[in-house]
Amino acid sequence: MAEEWTEADFAELEKWMNEQQADRLLVIQEAARMLNTSVDWLYRQWKTFPFVVQLSPRQLRFSAKGIQRWLEKQQNRNKED
Secondary structure (H helix, E strand, C coil), X not given: CCXXXXXXXXXXXXXXXXXXXXXXXXXXXXXXXXXXXXXHHHHHHHHHCCCEEEEECCEEEEEHHHHHXXXXXXXXXXXXX
16 A cells, blocks of 8 residues: 655655755865865865765765755854863
8 A cells, every 4th residue: 555645745855855956066176165174185084074975086076065064063063062
């Protein structure tokens, strides 16, 4: 038997779809600017971040939404300390 979708389910799905469409993959220079850091530093640290997409061994991209979420978490952590 098929599951019935409620209006709330459709609203949540629409929100998720909009979020997915609004994300943009940034090159390292753009990501470094958002993170207020140097490109060199980001090349050395990229494996420590959850918002990095490795397209190939020599090609990195950074999720703009992922960076934004990470920055918000960092700000909230700093407020708690």
